[in-house]
Amino acid sequence: MLVSQKFPSRPASLFASASFAFAIFMLLTGCGSREKLEGAVSLDGSSTVFPISEAIAEEYLAVRPNIRITVGVSGTGGGFKKFMAGETDINDASRPIKSSEVAQSIASGYEFIELPVAFDGLSIVVNTDNTWVDSLSVEELHKIWQPGSSVKQWSDVRVEWPQQDIKLYGPGTDSGTFDYFTETINGKSGASRPDYTASEDDNALVRGISGDVNAMGYFGFAYYAANKDNLKLVPVDGGSGAVAPSPETINNGSYSPLSRPIFIYVRKDALEKIAVMDFVKFYLANAGALSSEVGYIPLPEKVYARALQRVEQRTAGTAYGEDNEARADDLLSDD
Amino acid sequence: MPNSENTNLKKTGLYKDNIQTRRRIAALFQYFCALVTWTGVFLLALLLYQVSVDGIQWLDMQFLSSFPSRFPYKAGIKSALVGTFWLITLIAIISIPVGVATALYLHEFSRKGRIHKLIQLNISNLAGVPSIVYGIIGLTIFVRGLALERSLISGALTMSLLILPVIIIASREAIQAVPMSTRHAAFALGATRWQTAWAHVLPTAFPGILTGVILALSRAIGETAPLIMIGALTYVAFLPEGPMDSFTALPIQIFNWVSRPQEEFHELAAGAIIVLLAVLLIMNATAIYIRHKTEQKLK
Numbered sequence: 001m002l003v004s005q006k007f008p009s010r011p012a013s014l015f016a017s018a019s020f021a022f023a024i025f026m027l028l029t030g031c032g033s034r035e036k037l038e039g040a041v042s043l044d045g046s047s048t049v050f051p052i053s054e055a056i057a058e059e060y061l062a063v064r065p066n067i068r069i070t071v072g073v074s075g076t077g078g079g080f081k082k083f084m085a086g087e088t089d090i091n092d093a094s095r096p097i098k099s100s101e102v103a104q105s106i107a108s109g110y111e112f113i114e115l116p117v118a119f120d121g122l123s124i125v126v127n128t129d130n131t132w133v134d135s136l137s138v139e140e141l142h143k144i145w146q147p148g149s150s151v152k153q154w155s156d157v158r159v160e161w162p163q164q165d166i167k168l169y170g171p172g173t174d175s176g177t178f179d180y181f182t183e184t185i186n187g188k189s190g191a192s193r194p195d196y197t198a199s200e201d202d203n204a205l206v207r208g209i210s211g212d213v214n215a216m217g218y219f220g221f222a223y224y225a226a227n228k229d230n231l232k233l234v235p236v237d238g239g240s241g242a243v244a245p246s247p248e249t250i251n252n253g254s255y256s257p258l259s260r261p262i263f264i265y266v267r268k269d270a271l272e273k274i275a276v277m278d279f280v281k282f283y284l285a286n287a288g289a290l291s292s293e294v295g296y297i298p299l300p301e302k303v304y305a306r307a308l309q310r311v312e313q314r315t316a317g318t319a320y321g322e323d324n325e326a327r328a329d330d331l332l333s334d335d
Numbered sequence: 336m337p338n339s340e341n342t343n344l345k346k347t348g349l350y351k352d353n354i355q356t357r358r359r360i361a362a363l364f365q366y367f368c369a370l371v372t373w374t375g376v377f378l379l380a381l382l383l384y385q386v387s388v389d390g391i392q393w394l395d396m397q398f399l400s401s402f403p404s405r406f407p408y409k410a411g412i413k414s415a416l417v418g419t420f421w422l423i424t425l426i427a428i429i430s431i432p433v434g435v436a437t438a439l440y441l442h443e444f445s446r447k448g449r450i451h452k453l454i455q456l457n458i459s460n461l462a463g464v465p466s467i468v469y470g471i472i473g474l475t476i477f478v479r480g481l482a483l484e485r486s487l488i489s490g491a492l493t494m495s496l497l498i499l500p501v502i503i504i505a506s507r508e509a510i511q512a513v514p515m516s517t518r519h520a521a522f523a524l525g526a527t528r529w530q531t532a533w534a535h536v537l538p539t540a541f542p543g544i545l546t547g548v549i550l551a552l553s554r555a556i557g558e559t560a561p562l563i564m565i566g567a568l569t570y571v572a573f574l575p576e577g578p579m580d581s582f583t584a585l586p587i588q589i590f591n592w593v594s595r596p597q598e599e600f601h602e603l604a605a606g607a608i609i610v611l612l613a614v615l616l617i618m619n620a621t622a623i624y625i626r627h628k629t630e631q632k633l634k
Contacts, residue, residue: 042581044566047594054570055405061572070581071570072485073591074563082566087484201594203601226596294405295596 044072045079045092051294089270094176096320111268111316118291121221121245122258124234135242168196169217222295250297390605402572407599415588425491434502462500470564488578498551505547509540549622559586
């Protein structure tokens with residue numbers, strides 16, 4: 001497995017012509033290359049977790065160049081479908097597994113091991129020309145975003161704020177970010193007022209909010225960090241004073257409740273493959289350093305240590321029950 | 336008398352002597368058409384300009400010969416570009432024979448009954464089905480049903496389904512345009528249907544068929560939705576060695592980079608778009624050249 005063997009790199013033009021003949025040969029002989037799947041690790045799932053998995057895969061290939069790692073992006077839910085069908089070894093998830101997905105895993109017989117890999121701080125942002133908003137409480141967020149909300153103008157949130165229409169931006173309903181935000185702020189995953197500008201493309205949200213003085217929206221911290229100059233961050237008061245998300249406040253849990261852990265789920269039987277086992281260990285050892293490089297916030301060391309323990313003892317199942325609520329606090333507490 | 340006829344016509348209301356207004360309408364229509372055309376050209380030029388400004392700085396050998404990376408300056412499109420070449424090659428191998436044979440059968444051999452009409456109608460309908468639907472079919476039949484997994488061959492078969500209607504319709508039009516007299520002459524000399532089709536109809540229709548094929552392949556090369564649906568991968572740091580290997584392709588890499596938060600990745604996406612456009616341009620240019628050659632030979 002450790003035999004160093006570089007993949008042949010041929011010039012693309014030569015390759016294209018050669019591939020014609022080769023393709024016909026392969027079709028005729030009907031021979032696949034499935035036996036090569038030993039020494040292969042396949043990941044799929046959330047686009048939020050993708051940058052971390054990509055970074056880990058890139059570093060891993062530097063030390064194990066002969067293992068084939070592939071990372072797909074099908075969304076957390078779409079990834080779980082493939083995962084439960086046995087098509088992938090690892091699923092990237094920006095939320096904990098849902099009870100319906102757990103039921104699927106029981107039906108298909110594939111057990112999974114749940115491993116948190118980093119924090120993301122859902123960030124509330126407004127336009128840089130917005131002079132009035134200095135913080136928002138969880139109650140105020142709930143008032144704005146709850147289904148059937150009566151908030152139309154900024155003055156409906158606080159009377160001293162201007163009587164201007166509030167323009168809301170947020171991720172679409174397929175997103176794990178949407179699930180987490182609605183769960184935390186409105187108490188039920190998927191419960192949100194529908195009359196806001198929704199986009200699956202977070203960059204579209206960034207552009208919308210930075211171009212409209214009355215706009216407000218939410219997305220992952222990485223998108224704020226990459227657009228710091230065009231957006232104003234809103235500190236959130238979860239009951240013990242307003243705190244703005246930052247690598248420190250997300251890491252130590254003081255930015256609450258909008259800090260969320262993001263996960264990878266490993267199929268228990270896939271760990272029998274040496275490549276998968278090796279890769280997962282590498283993932284947990286390097287997730288801290290690499291997640292901050294791509295805009296996320298590392299977990300405390302003890303959480304990675306605990307995750308490694310789960311891998312070594314093959315502890316299957318999820319730590320999140322029916323309510324499906326993953327708080328940063330859960331991971332930080334000593335259980 | 337012409338004059339009295341004129342007044343009579345006017346009385347009936349069928350003739351109005353408003354040549355000025357009609358000329359004005361004609362001029363207006365001409366301006367309108369020109370405006371629409373130039374708006375399109377302008378928007379396209381703007382798009383190309385924007386993409387070039389963003390992406391040209393990243394275009395170098397390193398960009399073409401590196402695998403994707405989290406560092407923009409190290410990232411490249413090697414696996415995506417090679418994946419796209421593989422995909423196009425396989426799609427061509429699968430879809431051209433099937434598409435042309437279908438068109439040939441429908442026009443030259445089959446009896447023109449009710450079933451024939453029904454098939455024609457359905458092929459036209461299929462050409463308008465959204466590409467994501469083909470992705471779902473591909474996922475169900477090829478990836479899961481035939482257990483081909485998320486391989487190049489699954490992607491190529493799915494894409495072939497997507498472009499087959501286009502190839503069939505274009506080939507049929509080209510075959511239809513071959514003069515009946517050509518066939519009659521061949522039959523009169525005792526040629527069989529097969530000999531007529533193979534030696535006379537197909538060569539004459541070839542330039543038209545080629546145009547259709549290239550248009551269809553160009554569509555396939557830029558499609559993203561079906562590939563995402565069947566689960567083509569985003570991060571692949573090896574080159575496929577056979578049709579059963581997993582792969583990524585240029586549109587997927589572009590899609591991924593565009594959705595990243597960092598500006599540099601958006602510029603990388605622009606760079607990849609330039610490469611994709613270049614590949615398309617080369618394909619089209621080759622087709623035009625071949626068509627030109629064969630048309631000359633036919634004359």
